[in-house]
Amino acid sequence: MGPILIMKTKAAKRWIDRTIITFMAALGVVMLLPFAWLFSMSFRSPAEAYKMPPSFLPPSLDFKNYWAVLTSSIPFLQIYWNSVEVAVLVTLGQLVTCTLAAFAFARLTFPGRDSIFFVMLVGLMFPAQVTIIPIYLGFAQVGLLNRPIGLVLMYLTSSFGVFLVRQFMRSQPKALEEAALMDGAGYLKIFYRISLPQLRPALSALGIITFTQTWNYYFQARVLLEPQRAMTLPIAMDLLRGYLASGNLSVVMAAMSMAVLPVILIFLLAQKLVIEGVTMSGIKN
Template identity: 40%
Template sequence: MSNAISRHRSKVTPLQIVGIAILAVGAIGMVAPFLWMFITALKPASAAYDLPPNWIPLDFEWGNFLKAINGPLPLLTNMFNSLLIAVITTLGLLITAPMAGYAFARLEFPGRNAMFVALLASLMVPIQVTIIPLFLIMRNLGLINTPWSLILPSITWALGVFLMRQFFLTLPKEILEAAKIDGAGPWTTYRLIALPLVKNGLSALGVIAFLNSWNAYFAPSIFLNSQDTATLPLALVLMRGPFSTGQVNVIMAATALAVIPALVVFLIAQRWIIASMTQSGVKG
């Protein structure tokens, strides 16, 4: 009897097979560009444009990575610039977004709903609309061509506030009310009770903020205007050279160096992202 039940449960339906096949095709489509990038990074320049393309290099040119690092652009400096901006931006956002999210979720104050609607409306405004006023502000502050021109506008983020509000809404009211009965004020309740309970949300927000800053191109291209202060995405574009005359294998090697930290961060933190999605739901 138990064997029959187990066989029945382990039977794979045709619909499941179709679903697995579709997921497999999608996975191949997502992995193929990364695989091609790493393969091209190991090819000699003469084989980078081979047609039909060769997925297995005959000669492995590990020196392409040294050429990318020791090339005309200070790639390691550019990587450090991106890392510095991403880390400070992420830390700043992890301070401001939870406080604002908790206020919108659990505190009563005049104009809360109207302010939250305005916050959501700001998500629909593209950065290209606000970039000129922001540039003028940064120029008046003397921050153009410095990392602070990218850090200061990014330590507050409407999407981060919205995400944290959703996490705080999932907390049972009884816990917060019990803290209030015990004499805890709003700040104590937030710091000692609410914040530790949304650590999955904080982790997910930190990963999203880091990757968003690490991959940013538009804002750095406006505020930064020298090779020494450029971030990694800007450096990769500059490596193409005039009329895209740069060596594609060296560019791919530099791109691989840029992608590896982002992949490592995502692989380490993916369990927190999944846990945060399970916790937050769509409440609110």
């Protein structure tokens, strides 16, 4: 009786597993429908844009709509370049400033170290809303308003980045660094030659989070970048919609497809890193 009962419950359990997995697969497809619609729409001809039923697979691979975006009256390439510039510079900047600071907080002793670190951690609690007004007024005075480089300056460092790299560094052994110190190496050399190579996992996580986050900034960009030529992609999408939507939905979706492409590519190529990174940025406390 015993083994049969166990076999029975095992079979039942397997059946439950399969049902749930099938259900989750169906739900997963539904989750992806908005993206499927967006891509397929970008290939629909303007005349068919509003035709029902909606399509979730591209009817043909005709890049006319993409060409229409690039030749429209909106400086799309300039806007795209702004987004690339902001995201790349912010990412590189954060990798440098955060690692330098993290090295000091994790490996060096100096008076006030822990209180300074604490003050930086407090920064995690302030939303962009509470810093934007003085930054706007200040940028207006020094001529940084309506320039993408202003957005870059704002985000050249982050409390979260410092915290992330410091935590990672503290989990690494410091024997090599101490040995190098004994040999009389300077701190900059130790940092550059010994600590930095060990930090690769933390740095790739930080790089990926920072890039996607910066690519997606909306609130700050909308306040600080008003003219079309200064915009980044998220705020320009709204503009495109206003300009083109009445005429052509497919063209808007072609622009959108280009705008989401870098983040989707990163995600497809480095899914594990992205998920780890984004969740780490959540569990910062």
